[in-house]
Amino acid sequence: MASLSFTTGTARNPKPYSGTPILSSKIPFQGFWLCPRTRRVCHSLNTGRDQFVTSPLDDPQSVSLDFTDEVSFLDPDIDPETITEWDLDFCSRPILDIRGKKLWELVVCDGTLSLQFTKFFPNNVINSITLRDAIVLISETLGVPLPERIRFFRSQMQTIIARACKELGIKPVPSKRCISLLLWLEERYETVYMQHPGFQKGSKPLLALDKPFPMDLPENLFGEKWAFVQLPFSAVQEEIMTLEKRFAFGAGLDLDLLGIDIEDSTLVPGLAVASSRSKPLAAWMNGLEVCSVEADIDRGCLILTVGVSTRYVYASYKKNAATRQESEAWEAAKRACGGLHFLAIQDSLDSEDCVGFWLLLELPPPPL
Incomplete structure:
Protein backbone atom coordinates (compact mmCIF):
# COMPACT_ATOMS: atom_id res chain seq x y z
CA MET A 1 0.00 0.00 0.00
CA PHE A 29 -21.81 11.65 -11.57
CA GLN A 30 -23.10 10.12 -14.76
CA GLY A 31 -26.86 9.82 -14.70
CA PHE A 32 -28.27 6.33 -14.97
CA TRP A 33 -30.52 5.85 -17.96
CA LEU A 34 -31.90 2.48 -17.02
CA CYS A 35 -28.91 0.34 -17.91
CA PRO A 36 -25.60 2.16 -18.39
CA ARG A 37 -23.86 -1.01 -19.49
CA THR A 38 -26.25 -2.00 -22.25
CA ARG A 39 -27.96 1.35 -22.88
CA ARG A 40 -31.29 -0.37 -23.26
CA VAL A 41 -34.79 0.46 -22.19
CA CYS A 42 -36.31 -2.59 -20.57
CA HIS A 43 -39.36 -4.60 -21.53
CA SER A 44 -42.80 -3.86 -20.21
CA LEU A 45 -44.45 -6.21 -17.73
CA ASN A 46 -47.84 -5.03 -18.94
CA THR A 47 -47.39 -6.27 -22.50
CA GLY A 48 -45.22 -9.27 -21.79
CA ARG A 49 -43.25 -8.48 -24.95
CA ASP A 50 -39.58 -7.54 -25.10
CA GLN A 51 -39.22 -3.91 -26.11
CA PHE A 52 -35.49 -3.32 -26.20
CA VAL A 53 -34.60 0.06 -27.65
CA THR A 54 -31.08 1.37 -28.01
CA SER A 55 -30.80 4.74 -26.30
CA PRO A 56 -27.70 6.90 -25.84
CA LEU A 57 -26.96 7.74 -22.23
CA ASP A 58 -26.62 11.42 -23.02
CA ASP A 59 -30.04 11.67 -24.68
CA PRO A 60 -32.63 10.14 -22.33
CA GLN A 61 -35.40 12.25 -23.88
CA SER A 62 -35.03 10.21 -27.07
CA VAL A 63 -37.01 7.48 -25.31
CA SER A 64 -40.76 7.96 -25.18
CA LEU A 65 -41.88 7.54 -21.59
CA ASP A 66 -44.91 5.33 -21.10
CA PHE A 67 -45.96 5.57 -17.48
CA THR A 68 -47.81 2.26 -17.66
CA ASP A 69 -44.54 0.50 -18.40
CA GLU A 70 -42.31 -0.84 -15.67
CA VAL A 71 -38.65 -1.70 -15.81
CA SER A 72 -37.74 -5.38 -15.77
CA PHE A 73 -34.20 -6.01 -16.92
CA LEU A 74 -31.36 -8.49 -16.51
CA ASP A 75 -28.04 -7.98 -18.28
CA PRO A 76 -27.74 -10.96 -20.68
CA ASP A 77 -23.97 -11.02 -20.17
CA ILE A 78 -24.31 -11.64 -16.42
CA ASP A 79 -24.56 -15.07 -14.78
CA PRO A 80 -27.76 -14.80 -12.68
CA GLU A 81 -26.23 -17.03 -10.00
CA THR A 82 -23.64 -14.33 -9.23
CA ILE A 83 -26.30 -11.80 -8.16
CA THR A 84 -26.65 -12.60 -4.47
CA GLU A 85 -27.45 -9.14 -3.08
CA TRP A 86 -30.24 -6.77 -4.03
CA ASP A 87 -30.79 -3.12 -3.12
CA LEU A 88 -34.44 -2.23 -2.57
CA ASP A 89 -36.63 0.83 -2.06
CA PHE A 90 -40.36 0.54 -1.35
CA CYS A 91 -41.85 3.96 -0.80
CA SER A 92 -44.40 6.51 -1.96
CA ARG A 93 -43.56 8.78 -4.88
CA PRO A 94 -44.50 12.45 -5.45
CA ILE A 95 -47.16 11.28 -7.93
CA LEU A 96 -50.94 11.15 -7.49
CA ASP A 97 -52.98 8.38 -9.08
CA ILE A 98 -56.47 8.79 -10.56
CA ARG A 99 -57.92 8.59 -7.03
CA GLY A 100 -55.81 11.53 -5.90
CA LYS A 101 -53.69 9.24 -3.71
CA LYS A 102 -49.91 8.94 -3.75
CA LEU A 103 -48.50 6.12 -5.84
CA TRP A 104 -46.02 3.76 -4.24
CA GLU A 105 -43.18 2.16 -6.13
CA LEU A 106 -40.86 -0.78 -5.66
CA VAL A 107 -37.40 -0.20 -7.12
CA VAL A 108 -34.86 -3.02 -7.04
CA CYS A 109 -31.36 -3.34 -8.47
CA ASP A 110 -28.05 -4.96 -7.69
CA GLY A 111 -24.86 -3.03 -7.02
CA THR A 112 -23.79 -3.12 -10.68
CA LEU A 113 -27.24 -2.34 -12.15
CA SER A 114 -27.12 -5.66 -13.99
CA LEU A 115 -30.53 -6.34 -12.46
CA GLN A 116 -33.19 -3.61 -12.57
CA PHE A 117 -36.85 -3.78 -11.66
CA THR A 118 -39.58 -1.22 -10.92
CA LYS A 119 -43.28 -1.60 -10.24
CA PHE A 120 -45.95 0.89 -9.12
CA PHE A 121 -48.56 0.08 -6.46
CA PRO A 122 -51.67 1.86 -5.13
CA ASN A 123 -51.32 2.96 -1.52
CA ASN A 124 -53.98 0.54 -0.24
CA VAL A 125 -51.94 -2.64 -0.86
CA ILE A 126 -48.74 -1.69 0.96
CA ASN A 127 -47.82 -4.55 3.28
CA SER A 128 -45.28 -7.33 3.69
CA ILE A 129 -47.36 -9.80 1.66
CA THR A 130 -47.37 -7.50 -1.37
CA LEU A 131 -43.63 -7.01 -1.05
CA ARG A 132 -42.97 -10.73 -0.58
CA ASP A 133 -44.96 -11.58 -3.70
CA ALA A 134 -43.17 -8.86 -5.68
CA ILE A 135 -39.75 -10.22 -4.67
CA VAL A 136 -40.82 -13.67 -5.87
CA LEU A 137 -42.12 -12.10 -9.10
CA ILE A 138 -38.73 -10.51 -9.77
CA SER A 139 -37.00 -13.85 -9.28
CA GLU A 140 -39.41 -15.70 -11.56
CA THR A 141 -39.67 -12.99 -14.23
CA LEU A 142 -35.94 -12.41 -14.60
CA GLY A 143 -34.87 -15.99 -13.94
CA VAL A 144 -32.61 -15.12 -11.04
CA PRO A 145 -32.38 -16.90 -7.68
CA LEU A 146 -33.72 -15.18 -4.59
CA PRO A 147 -30.94 -13.08 -3.09
CA GLU A 148 -29.10 -13.95 0.08
CA ARG A 149 -29.32 -10.34 1.29
CA ILE A 150 -31.49 -7.32 0.55
CA ARG A 151 -30.22 -3.86 1.46
CA PHE A 152 -32.62 -0.99 2.15
CA PHE A 153 -32.05 2.57 3.36
CA ARG A 154 -35.40 3.66 4.84
CA SER A 155 -35.66 2.75 8.51
CA GLN A 156 -39.44 3.34 8.48
CA MET A 157 -39.89 0.38 6.12
CA GLN A 158 -37.84 -2.02 8.22
CA THR A 159 -40.81 -3.94 9.65
CA ILE A 160 -42.46 -4.60 6.28
CA ILE A 161 -39.17 -5.46 4.56
CA ALA A 162 -37.98 -7.68 7.42
CA ARG A 163 -41.24 -9.66 7.45
CA ALA A 164 -41.20 -10.19 3.69
CA CYS A 165 -37.56 -11.27 3.76
CA LYS A 166 -38.07 -13.62 6.71
CA GLU A 167 -40.77 -15.56 4.85
CA LEU A 168 -38.38 -16.03 1.93
CA GLY A 169 -35.25 -16.84 3.95
CA ILE A 170 -33.51 -13.61 2.94
CA LYS A 171 -31.39 -11.52 5.28
CA PRO A 172 -32.58 -7.87 5.43
CA VAL A 173 -29.70 -5.41 5.76
CA PRO A 174 -30.40 -1.78 6.72
CA SER A 175 -27.70 0.21 4.96
CA LYS A 176 -27.00 3.47 3.18
CA ARG A 177 -24.38 1.73 1.05
CA CYS A 178 -27.06 1.34 -1.64
CA ILE A 179 -25.10 3.79 -3.78
CA SER A 180 -26.28 2.59 -7.20
CA LEU A 181 -29.89 2.56 -6.01
CA LEU A 182 -29.68 6.06 -4.53
CA LEU A 183 -28.21 7.51 -7.72
CA TRP A 184 -30.73 5.65 -9.87
CA LEU A 185 -33.58 7.09 -7.78
CA GLU A 186 -32.14 10.56 -8.25
CA GLU A 187 -32.08 9.99 -12.01
CA ARG A 188 -35.63 8.60 -12.01
CA TYR A 189 -36.85 11.63 -10.09
CA GLU A 190 -35.81 13.90 -12.96
CA THR A 191 -36.54 11.68 -15.96
CA VAL A 192 -39.61 9.75 -14.78
CA TYR A 193 -41.41 11.20 -11.77
CA MET A 194 -41.12 14.88 -12.76
CA GLN A 195 -42.42 14.02 -16.24
CA HIS A 196 -45.47 12.18 -14.90
CA PRO A 197 -48.79 14.05 -15.33
CA GLY A 198 -49.59 13.34 -11.67
CA PHE A 199 -46.29 14.76 -10.35
CA GLN A 200 -46.68 16.96 -7.26
CA LYS A 201 -44.01 19.64 -7.23
CA GLY A 202 -42.80 20.52 -3.75
CA SER A 203 -44.25 17.37 -2.23
CA LYS A 204 -42.35 16.42 0.92
CA PRO A 205 -41.04 12.85 1.23
CA LEU A 206 -43.43 10.65 3.18
CA LEU A 207 -40.54 8.68 4.64
CA ALA A 208 -37.71 11.16 5.16
Whole structure:
Protein backbone atom coordinates (compact mmCIF):
# COMPACT_ATOMS: atom_id res chain seq x y z
CA MET A 1 0.00 0.00 0.00
CA ALA A 2 1.14 3.55 -0.64
CA SER A 3 2.16 5.48 2.44
CA LEU A 4 -0.62 7.39 4.12
CA SER A 5 0.20 11.07 4.33
CA PHE A 6 -0.65 12.52 7.74
CA THR A 7 0.55 14.18 10.88
CA THR A 8 0.26 11.73 13.77
CA GLY A 9 -2.18 12.74 16.47
CA THR A 10 -3.86 11.10 19.44
CA ALA A 11 -7.59 10.58 19.57
CA ARG A 12 -8.14 13.58 21.80
CA ASN A 13 -5.46 15.92 20.56
CA PRO A 14 -4.85 15.66 16.83
CA LYS A 15 -2.27 17.96 15.34
CA PRO A 16 -3.13 20.24 12.44
CA TYR A 17 -3.81 18.70 9.04
CA SER A 18 -0.48 18.80 7.23
CA GLY A 19 -1.43 18.13 3.63
CA THR A 20 -3.00 20.45 1.11
CA PRO A 21 -5.39 18.47 -1.10
CA ILE A 22 -4.89 18.65 -4.85
CA LEU A 23 -8.37 19.69 -5.82
CA SER A 24 -9.80 18.62 -9.15
CA SER A 25 -13.01 19.74 -10.76
CA LYS A 26 -16.25 18.53 -9.26
CA ILE A 27 -16.97 14.89 -9.92
CA PRO A 28 -19.56 14.50 -12.67
CA PHE A 29 -21.81 11.65 -11.57
CA GLN A 30 -23.10 10.12 -14.76
CA GLY A 31 -26.86 9.82 -14.70
CA PHE A 32 -28.27 6.33 -14.97
CA TRP A 33 -30.52 5.85 -17.96
CA LEU A 34 -31.90 2.48 -17.02
CA CYS A 35 -28.91 0.34 -17.91
CA PRO A 36 -25.60 2.16 -18.39
CA ARG A 37 -23.86 -1.01 -19.49
CA THR A 38 -26.25 -2.00 -22.25
CA ARG A 39 -27.96 1.35 -22.88
CA ARG A 40 -31.29 -0.37 -23.26
CA VAL A 41 -34.79 0.46 -22.19
CA CYS A 42 -36.31 -2.59 -20.57
CA HIS A 43 -39.36 -4.60 -21.53
CA SER A 44 -42.80 -3.86 -20.21
CA LEU A 45 -44.45 -6.21 -17.73
CA ASN A 46 -47.84 -5.03 -18.94
CA THR A 47 -47.39 -6.27 -22.50
CA GLY A 48 -45.22 -9.27 -21.79
CA ARG A 49 -43.25 -8.48 -24.95
CA ASP A 50 -39.58 -7.54 -25.10
CA GLN A 51 -39.22 -3.91 -26.11
CA PHE A 52 -35.49 -3.32 -26.20
CA VAL A 53 -34.60 0.06 -27.65
CA THR A 54 -31.08 1.37 -28.01
CA SER A 55 -30.80 4.74 -26.30
CA PRO A 56 -27.70 6.90 -25.84
CA LEU A 57 -26.96 7.74 -22.23
CA ASP A 58 -26.62 11.42 -23.02
CA ASP A 59 -30.04 11.67 -24.68
CA PRO A 60 -32.63 10.14 -22.33
CA GLN A 61 -35.40 12.25 -23.88
CA SER A 62 -35.03 10.21 -27.07
CA VAL A 63 -37.01 7.48 -25.31
CA SER A 64 -40.76 7.96 -25.18
CA LEU A 65 -41.88 7.54 -21.59
CA ASP A 66 -44.91 5.33 -21.10
CA PHE A 67 -45.96 5.57 -17.48
CA THR A 68 -47.81 2.26 -17.66
CA ASP A 69 -44.54 0.50 -18.40
CA GLU A 70 -42.31 -0.84 -15.67
CA VAL A 71 -38.65 -1.70 -15.81
CA SER A 72 -37.74 -5.38 -15.77
CA PHE A 73 -34.20 -6.01 -16.92
CA LEU A 74 -31.36 -8.49 -16.51
CA ASP A 75 -28.04 -7.98 -18.28
CA PRO A 76 -27.74 -10.96 -20.68
CA ASP A 77 -23.97 -11.02 -20.17
CA ILE A 78 -24.31 -11.64 -16.42
CA ASP A 79 -24.56 -15.07 -14.78
CA PRO A 80 -27.76 -14.80 -12.68
CA GLU A 81 -26.23 -17.03 -10.00
CA THR A 82 -23.64 -14.33 -9.23
CA ILE A 83 -26.30 -11.80 -8.16
CA THR A 84 -26.65 -12.60 -4.47
CA GLU A 85 -27.45 -9.14 -3.08
CA TRP A 86 -30.24 -6.77 -4.03
CA ASP A 87 -30.79 -3.12 -3.12
CA LEU A 88 -34.44 -2.23 -2.57
CA ASP A 89 -36.63 0.83 -2.06
CA PHE A 90 -40.36 0.54 -1.35
CA CYS A 91 -41.85 3.96 -0.80
CA SER A 92 -44.40 6.51 -1.96
CA ARG A 93 -43.56 8.78 -4.88
CA PRO A 94 -44.50 12.45 -5.45
CA ILE A 95 -47.16 11.28 -7.93
CA LEU A 96 -50.94 11.15 -7.49
CA ASP A 97 -52.98 8.38 -9.08
CA ILE A 98 -56.47 8.79 -10.56
CA ARG A 99 -57.92 8.59 -7.03
CA GLY A 100 -55.81 11.53 -5.90
CA LYS A 101 -53.69 9.24 -3.71
CA LYS A 102 -49.91 8.94 -3.75
CA LEU A 103 -48.50 6.12 -5.84
CA TRP A 104 -46.02 3.76 -4.24
CA GLU A 105 -43.18 2.16 -6.13
CA LEU A 106 -40.86 -0.78 -5.66
CA VAL A 107 -37.40 -0.20 -7.12
CA VAL A 108 -34.86 -3.02 -7.04
CA CYS A 109 -31.36 -3.34 -8.47
CA ASP A 110 -28.05 -4.96 -7.69
CA GLY A 111 -24.86 -3.03 -7.02
CA THR A 112 -23.79 -3.12 -10.68
CA LEU A 113 -27.24 -2.34 -12.15
CA SER A 114 -27.12 -5.66 -13.99
CA LEU A 115 -30.53 -6.34 -12.46
CA GLN A 116 -33.19 -3.61 -12.57
CA PHE A 117 -36.85 -3.78 -11.66
CA THR A 118 -39.58 -1.22 -10.92
CA LYS A 119 -43.28 -1.60 -10.24
CA PHE A 120 -45.95 0.89 -9.12
CA PHE A 121 -48.56 0.08 -6.46
CA PRO A 122 -51.67 1.86 -5.13
CA ASN A 123 -51.32 2.96 -1.52
CA ASN A 124 -53.98 0.54 -0.24
CA VAL A 125 -51.94 -2.64 -0.86
CA ILE A 126 -48.74 -1.69 0.96
CA ASN A 127 -47.82 -4.55 3.28
CA SER A 128 -45.28 -7.33 3.69
CA ILE A 129 -47.36 -9.80 1.66
CA THR A 130 -47.37 -7.50 -1.37
CA LEU A 131 -43.63 -7.01 -1.05
CA ARG A 132 -42.97 -10.73 -0.58
CA ASP A 133 -44.96 -11.58 -3.70
CA ALA A 134 -43.17 -8.86 -5.68
CA ILE A 135 -39.75 -10.22 -4.67
CA VAL A 136 -40.82 -13.67 -5.87
CA LEU A 137 -42.12 -12.10 -9.10
CA ILE A 138 -38.73 -10.51 -9.77
CA SER A 139 -37.00 -13.85 -9.28
CA GLU A 140 -39.41 -15.70 -11.56
CA THR A 141 -39.67 -12.99 -14.23
CA LEU A 142 -35.94 -12.41 -14.60
CA GLY A 143 -34.87 -15.99 -13.94
CA VAL A 144 -32.61 -15.12 -11.04
CA PRO A 145 -32.38 -16.90 -7.68
CA LEU A 146 -33.72 -15.18 -4.59
CA PRO A 147 -30.94 -13.08 -3.09
CA GLU A 148 -29.10 -13.95 0.08
CA ARG A 149 -29.32 -10.34 1.29
CA ILE A 150 -31.49 -7.32 0.55
CA ARG A 151 -30.22 -3.86 1.46
CA PHE A 152 -32.62 -0.99 2.15
CA PHE A 153 -32.05 2.57 3.36
CA ARG A 154 -35.40 3.66 4.84
CA SER A 155 -35.66 2.75 8.51
CA GLN A 156 -39.44 3.34 8.48
CA MET A 157 -39.89 0.38 6.12
CA GLN A 158 -37.84 -2.02 8.22
CA THR A 159 -40.81 -3.94 9.65
CA ILE A 160 -42.46 -4.60 6.28
CA ILE A 161 -39.17 -5.46 4.56
CA ALA A 162 -37.98 -7.68 7.42
CA ARG A 163 -41.24 -9.66 7.45
CA ALA A 164 -41.20 -10.19 3.69
CA CYS A 165 -37.56 -11.27 3.76
CA LYS A 166 -38.07 -13.62 6.71
CA GLU A 167 -40.77 -15.56 4.85
CA LEU A 168 -38.38 -16.03 1.93
CA GLY A 169 -35.25 -16.84 3.95
CA ILE A 170 -33.51 -13.61 2.94
CA LYS A 171 -31.39 -11.52 5.28
CA PRO A 172 -32.58 -7.87 5.43
CA VAL A 173 -29.70 -5.41 5.76
CA PRO A 174 -30.40 -1.78 6.72
CA SER A 175 -27.70 0.21 4.96
CA LYS A 176 -27.00 3.47 3.18
CA ARG A 177 -24.38 1.73 1.05
CA CYS A 178 -27.06 1.34 -1.64
CA ILE A 179 -25.10 3.79 -3.78
CA SER A 180 -26.28 2.59 -7.20
CA LEU A 181 -29.89 2.56 -6.01
CA LEU A 182 -29.68 6.06 -4.53
CA LEU A 183 -28.21 7.51 -7.72
CA TRP A 184 -30.73 5.65 -9.87
CA LEU A 185 -33.58 7.09 -7.78
CA GLU A 186 -32.14 10.56 -8.25
CA GLU A 187 -32.08 9.99 -12.01
CA ARG A 188 -35.63 8.60 -12.01
CA TYR A 189 -36.85 11.63 -10.09
CA GLU A 190 -35.81 13.90 -12.96
CA THR A 191 -36.54 11.68 -15.96
CA VAL A 192 -39.61 9.75 -14.78
CA TYR A 193 -41.41 11.20 -11.77
CA MET A 194 -41.12 14.88 -12.76
CA GLN A 195 -42.42 14.02 -16.24
CA HIS A 196 -45.47 12.18 -14.90
CA PRO A 197 -48.79 14.05 -15.33
CA GLY A 198 -49.59 13.34 -11.67
CA PHE A 199 -46.29 14.76 -10.35
CA GLN A 200 -46.68 16.96 -7.26
CA LYS A 201 -44.01 19.64 -7.23
CA GLY A 202 -42.80 20.52 -3.75
CA SER A 203 -44.25 17.37 -2.23
CA LYS A 204 -42.35 16.42 0.92
CA PRO A 205 -41.04 12.85 1.23
CA LEU A 206 -43.43 10.65 3.18
CA LEU A 207 -40.54 8.68 4.64
CA ALA A 208 -37.71 11.16 5.16
CA LEU A 209 -34.29 9.77 6.06
CA ASP A 210 -33.37 9.90 9.73
CA LYS A 211 -30.37 11.76 11.12
CA PRO A 212 -30.55 11.08 14.86
CA PHE A 213 -28.34 12.49 17.58
CA PRO A 214 -25.03 10.57 17.72
CA MET A 215 -24.63 7.94 20.44
CA ASP A 216 -21.61 6.86 22.45
CA LEU A 217 -19.35 4.42 20.62
CA PRO A 218 -19.52 0.78 21.82
CA GLU A 219 -16.31 -0.28 23.57
CA ASN A 220 -15.48 -2.96 21.00
CA LEU A 221 -15.21 -0.26 18.30
CA PHE A 222 -12.70 1.95 20.08
CA GLY A 223 -9.34 2.63 18.45
CA GLU A 224 -6.28 3.88 20.30
CA LYS A 225 -5.11 6.61 17.93
CA TRP A 226 -6.44 8.28 14.84
CA ALA A 227 -5.37 10.83 12.26
CA PHE A 228 -6.74 12.61 9.23
CA VAL A 229 -4.91 11.17 6.24
CA GLN A 230 -4.87 11.39 2.47
CA LEU A 231 -4.01 9.09 -0.42
CA PRO A 232 -3.66 9.76 -4.15
CA PHE A 233 -6.70 8.47 -5.99
CA SER A 234 -4.51 5.98 -7.84
CA ALA A 235 -3.40 4.49 -4.51
CA VAL A 236 -7.01 4.29 -3.32
CA GLN A 237 -7.90 2.29 -6.44
CA GLU A 238 -4.93 0.00 -5.84
CA GLU A 239 -5.97 -0.57 -2.24
CA ILE A 240 -9.49 -1.53 -3.28
CA MET A 241 -8.19 -3.98 -5.91
CA THR A 242 -6.04 -5.75 -3.33
CA LEU A 243 -8.79 -6.10 -0.71
CA GLU A 244 -9.93 -9.53 -1.92
CA LYS A 245 -6.43 -10.74 -2.72
CA ARG A 246 -5.26 -10.07 0.83
CA PHE A 247 -8.53 -11.22 2.40
CA ALA A 248 -8.60 -7.93 4.28
CA PHE A 249 -11.68 -6.54 5.94
CA GLY A 250 -13.44 -3.66 4.21
CA ALA A 251 -15.56 -2.69 1.24
CA GLY A 252 -15.06 -0.91 -2.06
CA LEU A 253 -17.25 0.88 -4.58
CA ASP A 254 -17.67 0.40 -8.32
CA LEU A 255 -16.15 3.75 -9.26
CA ASP A 256 -16.53 3.20 -13.00
CA LEU A 257 -20.23 2.46 -12.69
CA LEU A 258 -20.76 5.48 -10.45
CA GLY A 259 -19.11 7.69 -13.03
CA ILE A 260 -16.52 9.01 -10.60
CA ASP A 261 -13.87 10.83 -12.60
CA ILE A 262 -10.92 12.00 -10.51
CA GLU A 263 -7.34 12.60 -11.58
CA ASP A 264 -4.93 9.95 -10.31
CA SER A 265 -2.91 12.58 -8.45
CA THR A 266 -5.91 13.97 -6.56
CA LEU A 267 -5.58 13.38 -2.83
CA VAL A 268 -8.60 11.61 -1.36
CA PRO A 269 -9.20 12.37 2.34
CA GLY A 270 -9.52 9.58 4.84
CA LEU A 271 -9.34 8.62 8.49
CA ALA A 272 -6.68 6.23 9.79
CA VAL A 273 -7.41 4.41 13.05
CA ALA A 274 -4.67 2.50 14.87
CA SER A 275 -5.23 -0.26 17.42
CA SER A 276 -3.16 -3.03 19.00
CA ARG A 277 -6.26 -5.19 18.42
CA SER A 278 -6.69 -4.06 14.82
CA LYS A 279 -7.96 -7.39 13.46
CA PRO A 280 -10.82 -7.78 15.98
CA LEU A 281 -11.64 -4.10 15.51
CA ALA A 282 -11.74 -4.45 11.71
CA ALA A 283 -13.85 -7.61 12.03
CA TRP A 284 -16.43 -5.79 14.16
CA MET A 285 -16.47 -2.86 11.75
CA ASN A 286 -16.94 -5.23 8.82
CA GLY A 287 -20.37 -6.23 10.07
CA LEU A 288 -21.66 -2.68 10.47
CA GLU A 289 -22.31 -1.48 6.90
CA VAL A 290 -20.02 1.52 7.34
CA CYS A 291 -21.45 4.48 5.40
CA SER A 292 -19.48 7.64 6.16
CA VAL A 293 -17.24 9.57 8.52
CA GLU A 294 -18.01 13.20 9.24
CA ALA A 295 -16.09 15.86 11.15
CA ASP A 296 -18.62 17.63 13.38
CA ILE A 297 -16.79 20.91 13.75
CA ASP A 298 -19.26 22.48 16.20
CA ARG A 299 -19.15 19.51 18.58
CA GLY A 300 -15.44 18.89 18.14
CA CYS A 301 -15.81 15.22 17.27
CA LEU A 302 -15.92 12.67 14.45
CA ILE A 303 -19.25 11.04 13.59
CA LEU A 304 -19.32 7.49 12.24
CA THR A 305 -22.52 6.56 10.39
CA VAL A 306 -23.35 2.88 9.98
CA GLY A 307 -26.40 0.99 8.78
CA VAL A 308 -29.33 3.27 7.97
CA SER A 309 -29.41 5.83 10.75
CA THR A 310 -27.01 4.74 13.48
CA ARG A 311 -24.54 7.50 14.29
CA TYR A 312 -21.68 7.19 16.78
CA VAL A 313 -19.30 9.71 18.29
CA TYR A 314 -16.22 8.00 16.88
CA ALA A 315 -13.63 10.25 18.52
CA SER A 316 -13.41 13.63 20.21
CA TYR A 317 -10.77 16.31 20.13
CA LYS A 318 -10.01 19.54 21.93
CA LYS A 319 -11.66 22.46 20.16
CA ASN A 320 -9.25 25.21 19.19
CA ALA A 321 -8.31 27.19 16.10
CA ALA A 322 -5.84 24.56 14.89
CA THR A 323 -8.18 21.57 15.17
CA ARG A 324 -11.02 23.55 13.63
CA GLN A 325 -8.83 24.45 10.65
CA GLU A 326 -7.78 20.82 10.28
CA SER A 327 -11.36 19.54 10.41
CA GLU A 328 -12.59 22.15 7.96
CA ALA A 329 -9.77 21.32 5.53
CA TRP A 330 -10.63 17.62 5.73
CA GLU A 331 -14.32 18.25 5.05
CA ALA A 332 -13.43 20.62 2.20
CA ALA A 333 -11.25 17.94 0.62
CA LYS A 334 -14.12 15.48 0.92
CA ARG A 335 -16.52 17.87 -0.81
CA ALA A 336 -13.96 18.48 -3.57
CA CYS A 337 -13.92 14.71 -4.17
CA GLY A 338 -17.71 14.60 -4.47
CA GLY A 339 -18.09 13.01 -1.02
CA LEU A 340 -15.50 10.28 -1.64
CA HIS A 341 -13.39 9.38 1.41
CA PHE A 342 -12.10 6.29 3.21
CA LEU A 343 -11.59 4.65 6.58
CA ALA A 344 -8.41 2.65 7.23
CA ILE A 345 -7.70 0.46 10.26
CA GLN A 346 -4.05 -0.31 11.00
CA ASP A 347 -1.79 -1.84 13.64
CA SER A 348 -0.11 1.54 14.03
CA LEU A 349 -0.26 4.88 12.30
CA ASP A 350 3.23 4.23 10.92
CA SER A 351 2.22 0.95 9.28
CA GLU A 352 2.41 0.54 5.50
CA ASP A 353 -0.49 -1.93 5.45
CA CYS A 354 -4.16 -1.78 6.36
CA VAL A 355 -6.03 -4.48 8.24
CA GLY A 356 -9.31 -2.96 7.07
CA PHE A 357 -10.11 -0.45 4.34
CA TRP A 358 -13.53 1.00 3.52
CA LEU A 359 -14.12 3.29 0.55
CA LEU A 360 -17.00 5.61 1.45
CA LEU A 361 -19.20 8.01 -0.47
CA GLU A 362 -21.24 10.66 1.32
CA LEU A 363 -24.30 11.53 -0.75
CA PRO A 364 -27.13 13.99 -0.13
CA PRO A 365 -30.46 12.31 0.66
CA PRO A 366 -32.62 11.45 -2.37
CA PRO A 367 -35.27 14.05 -3.28
CA LEU A 368 -38.08 11.61 -2.52
